[in-house]
Amino acid sequence: MSETSRDSLRERALVLDAADPLAARRKLFALDDDGVYLDGNSLGALPVHVPARVQDVLTRQWGELRIRSWDESGWWTAPERIGDRIAPLVGAAAGQIVVSDSTSVNVFKAVVAAARIAGEGRDEILVDATTFPTDGYIAASAARLTGHRIVPVAPADVPAALGPRTAAVLLNHVDYRSGRLHDLPGLTAAVHAAGAVVVWDLCHSAGALPVGLDEHGVDLAVGCTYKYLNGGPGSPAYPYVAERHQAAFDSPLPGWNSHADPFGMTPDYAPADGSVRGRVGTPDIVSMLTLEAALDVWDGVSVDMVRAKSLALTDFFLECVEAYAPAGRVTSVTPAAHAERGSQVALRCDGAEPVMRRLIERGVVGDLRRPDVLRFGFTPLYVGFADAERAARILAEVLAGDTVG
Amino acid sequence: MSETSRDSLRERALVLDAADPLAARRKLFALDDDGVYLDGNSLGALPVHVPARVQDVLTRQWGELRIRSWDESGWWTAPERIGDRIAPLVGAAAGQIVVSDSTSVNVFKAVVAAARIAGEGRDEILVDATTFPTDGYIAASAARLTGHRIVPVAPADVPAALGPRTAAVLLNHVDYRSGRLHDLPGLTAAVHAAGAVVVWDLCHSAGALPVGLDEHGVDLAVGCTYKYLNGGPGSPAYPYVAERHQAAFDSPLPGWNSHADPFGMTPDYAPADGSVRGRVGTPDIVSMLTLEAALDVWDGVSVDMVRAKSLALTDFFLECVEAYAPAGRVTSVTPAAHAERGSQVALRCDGAEPVMRRLIERGVVGDLRRPDVLRFGFTPLYVGFADAERAARILAEVLAGDTVG
Numbered sequence: 038m039s040e041t042s043r044d045s046l047r048e049r050a051l052v053l054d055a056a057d058p059l060a061a062r063r064k065l066f067a068l069d070d071d072g073v074y075l076d077g078n079s080l081g082a083l084p085v086h087v088p089a090r091v092q093d094v095l096t097r098q099w100g101e102l103r104i105r106s107w108d109e110s111g112w113w114t115a116p117e118r119i120g121d122r123i124a125p126l127v128g129a130a131a132g133q134i135v136v137s138d139s140t141s142v143n144v145f146k147a148v149v150a151a152a153r154i155a156g157e158g159r160d161e162i163l164v165d166a167t168t169f170p171t172d173g174y175i176a177a178s179a180a181r182l183t184g185h186r187i188v189p190v191a192p193a194d195v196p197a198a199l200g201p202r203t204a205a206v207l208l209n210h211v212d213y214r215s216g217r218l219h220d221l222p223g224l225t226a227a228v229h230a231a232g233a234v235v236v237w238d239l240c241h242s243a244g245a246l247p248v249g250l251d252e253h254g255v256d257l258a259v260g261c262t263y264k265y266l267n268g269g270p271g272s273p274a275y276p277y278v279a280e281r282h283q284a285a286f287d288s289p290l291p292g293w294n295s296h297a298d299p300f301g302m303t304p305d306y307a308p309a310d311g312s313v314r315g316r317v318g319t320p321d322i323v324s325m326l327t328l329e330a331a332l333d334v335w336d337g338v339s340v341d342m343v344r345a346k347s348l349a350l351t352d353f354f355l356e357c358v359e360a361y362a363p364a365g366r367v368t369s370v371t372p373a374a375h376a377e378r379g380s381q382v383a384l385r386c387d388g389a390e391p392v393m394r395r396l397i398e399r400g401v402v403g404d405l406r407r408p409d410v411l412r413f414g415f416t417p418l419y420v421g422f423a424d425a426e427r428a429a430r431i432l433a434e435v436l437a438g439d440t441v442g
Numbered sequence: 443m444s445e446t447s448r449d450s451l452r453e454r455a456l457v458l459d460a461a462d463p464l465a466a467r468r469k470l471f472a473l474d475d476d477g478v479y480l481d482g483n484s485l486g487a488l489p490v491h492v493p494a495r496v497q498d499v500l501t502r503q504w505g506e507l508r509i510r511s512w513d514e515s516g517w518w519t520a521p522e523r524i525g526d527r528i529a530p531l532v533g534a535a536a537g538q539i540v541v542s543d544s545t546s547v548n549v550f551k552a553v554v555a556a557a558r559i560a561g562e563g564r565d566e567i568l569v570d571a572t573t574f575p576t577d578g579y580i581a582a583s584a585a586r587l588t589g590h591r592i593v594p595v596a597p598a599d600v601p602a603a604l605g606p607r608t609a610a611v612l613l614n615h616v617d618y619r620s621g622r623l624h625d626l627p628g629l630t631a632a633v634h635a636a637g638a639v640v641v642w643d644l645c646h647s648a649g650a651l652p653v654g655l656d657e658h659g660v661d662l663a664v665g666c667t668y669k670y671l672n673g674g675p676g677s678p679a680y681p682y683v684a685e686r687h688q689a690a691f692d693s694p695l696p697g698w699n700s701h702a703d704p705f706g707m708t709p710d711y712a713p714a715d716g717s718v719r720g721r722v723g724t725p726d727i728v729s730m731l732t733l734e735a736a737l738d739v740w741d742g743v744s745v746d747m748v749r750a751k752s753l754a755l756t757d758f759f760l761e762c763v764e765a766y767a768p769a770g771r772v773t774s775v776t777p778a779a780h781a782e783r784g785s786q787v788a789l790r791c792d793g794a795e796p797v798m799r800r801l802i803e804r805g806v807v808g809d810l811r812r813p814d815v816l817r818f819g820f821t822p823l824y825v826g827f828a829d830a831e832r833a834a835r836i837l838a839e840v841l842a843g844d845t846v847g
Contacts (some may be wrong), residue, residue, distance in 0.1 A: 049680040067505035076509045083505035100472035104481045139723025141697030171698035174711040178696050182587040270727035292546030292581050293576035319546025322675035324729040385496035
């Protein structure tokens with residue numbers, strides 16, 4: 038790279054950061070100034086106020102109030118309450134999201150429920166063939182139990198694969214590997230036109246870009262909370278069940294927490310109305326209230342602002358990589374078109390593993406998707422343009438150096 | 443009651459507490475000296491060292507190391523590591539328990555897996571008709587999905603109900619309502635004699651009495667960690683899969699965490715060996731490490747010591763209730779025989795609801811099982827004999843008072 042291009046990109050980064058309406062959010066997070074954390078699409082950073090809030094949960098709510106906290110500290114209703122806080126981030130009205138269990142467990146609930154909603158006579162479940170593997174494994178298990186057949190299909194080929202046999206379709210909003218954003222409105226409409234039920238996995242989109250669940254008429258969705266929602270390692274996930282489907286939502290995991298009268302302790306199961314029906318067992322309060330505290334960083338932020346910055350950040354990072362990296366050494370597998378891009382950049386790179394190791398040693402934390410993808414997540418609440426420039430510069434230095442091979 | 447009997451019971455309580463080898467454990471817990479907490483069978487008390495440990499998880503492991511903690515802080519292997527710490531408390535050798543998900547979700551895994559282990563040609567699942575409801579709801583869902591028929595049966599009637607059609611039997615070790623301890627060795631042997639597979643729910647026995655999973659040849663079990671194991675509200679539960687069944691354990695929730703090569707991200711599922719196969723999605727680290735810290739209170743304690751004290755405590759409480767309470771006002775539904783008693787006392791009582799409300803106002807915290815059962819859990823690590831005497835005395839005062847009706 039030339040000195041001029043580097044100086045000019047650095048200068049542009051400073052100008053962009055100065056104009057960034059989200060720049061002030063960075064101080065809400067525990068981050069080192071001497072590193073660039075680009076793995077928030079795997080584990081979001083800690084909001085600095087969270088530990089004190091969790092201390093209160095432990096010492097006062099559990100330690101002093103003990104069992105009374107189920108009522109007095111709002112533990113019992115936390116799954117719905119926190120679900121309602123996530124709802125606006127994914128374009129859902131209140132009462133449709135409940136925080137509960139892991140993403141995998143929620144995929145199971147959603148796929149079985151979707152197949153049941155679709156009804157008799159439809160025996161195929163289409164599953165995104167490029168999906169994060171757990172979705173495919175769980176969908177296959179659901180299909181085995183419900184007597185459906187799994188049809189793996191790339192998202193772009195879904196419209197052609199849909200038919201009168203299609204019961205349900207499980208799709209990822211953003212591909213975890215390439216960062217490709219799939220066409221949620223168009224694919225949802227296509228699934229509906231075939232009379233089938235769609236389940237969207239929002240793990241890599243919730244908190245990174247507008248999802249518009251209600252607006253686009255999505256049926257069911259699941260998402261995780263430890264990536265762009267910064268809920269903490271393995272924090273609980275959530276199902277979304279569109280209000281129109283709630284009465285027909287027939288969960289394969291009808292635990293006592295989803296009962297219409299959970300403390301009636303009746304031998305027969307009668308499902309609760311509303312999003313509560315997506316609950317299973319006793320909610321994992323410490324993790325759940327950690328997440329609830331973490332969601333405070335979203336106060337006053339719209340997802341549209343986040344999306345605008347995310348696209349500007351990934352554009353700028355790609356521009357810096359293009360300017361700095363040795364020619365031909367890396368190739369972006371993330372789509373250039375904004376409409377097809379999530380909030381990460383994935384670069385194909387020979388010798389990706391040692392490159393990522395060296396990047397991490399130098400403070401640029403991304404991750405590796407074997408065999409040859411360097412993955413960099415851009416979390417607009419705490420990553421800035423100077424971070425993007427610096428990460429690209431260090432990447433170029435590592436690629437030009439002697440650590441690869 | 444007479445002054446003499448009261449004085450003599452108080453005196454005996456002091457003597458018993460003075461001779462109690464577990465008495466010193468109480469100071470490990472956050473408890474008020476002006477109350478008696480008899481709800482540890484619902485939510486165990488907070489071990490005082492836990493908040494500092496959780497702070498470290500949040501501020502250093504998550505806040506500073508972030509994604510590196512999956513390796514460097516041992517997050518990834520926490521489910522097996524913590525499972526191995528629970529193992530000796532339930533009589534299991536290492537490598538058979540993994541901490542994961544809620545009890546309800548684990549009941550689902552275990553019942554489906556048990557039915558699959560039993561094989562073709564057996565189409566009935568017997569379920570404890572007196573069970574905590576979630577077990578019955580989940581078993582019914584499992585049966586619906588696997589094509590089995592549910593047969594509700596009281597534990598005592600299980601031997602007569604077993605037959606060549608029996609695939610699996612789901613039983614509670616201790617009845618959550620009455621506190622009755624069921625005959626795990628005898629019932630397990632009976633189930634095996636019929637060629638079926640048994641699943642024990644240990645929620646109300648783990649940490650309260652010897653379970654002897656390996657010794658008695660139990661096939662599968664599930665348990666929770668927030669009662670006698672003090673793991674915190676809704677802390678994750680665990681499945682036990684006997685080593686001889688692990689290769690055949692065919693989980694209905696084959697999430698990526700149970701894959702033989704989870705980071706291979708392969709489209710086909712290949713289950714891991716060992717207890718790891720019981721995992722599903724990303725482990726809920728904050729809750730899980732809260733539990734791990736809480737388990738320190740067991741260092742140097744044997745479950746036999748706990749059991750001896752538990753029986754002495756419940757005997758003594760019953761004796762005090764008998765001495766103090768107005769005649770005929772309460773009746774124990776907990777068996778008098780030690781071999782049939784868990785670690786709680788359940789008293790049938792007219793007007794149980796206002797009685798419990800008044801008890802809680804006076805600092806004696808038990809709970810209510812509608813319509814008419816007062817439930818008192820005795821957790822030997824932090825409840826003493828003076829507590830038992832005091833609880834019985836206050837109960838008698840409340841029963842004799844004007845708050846009932």
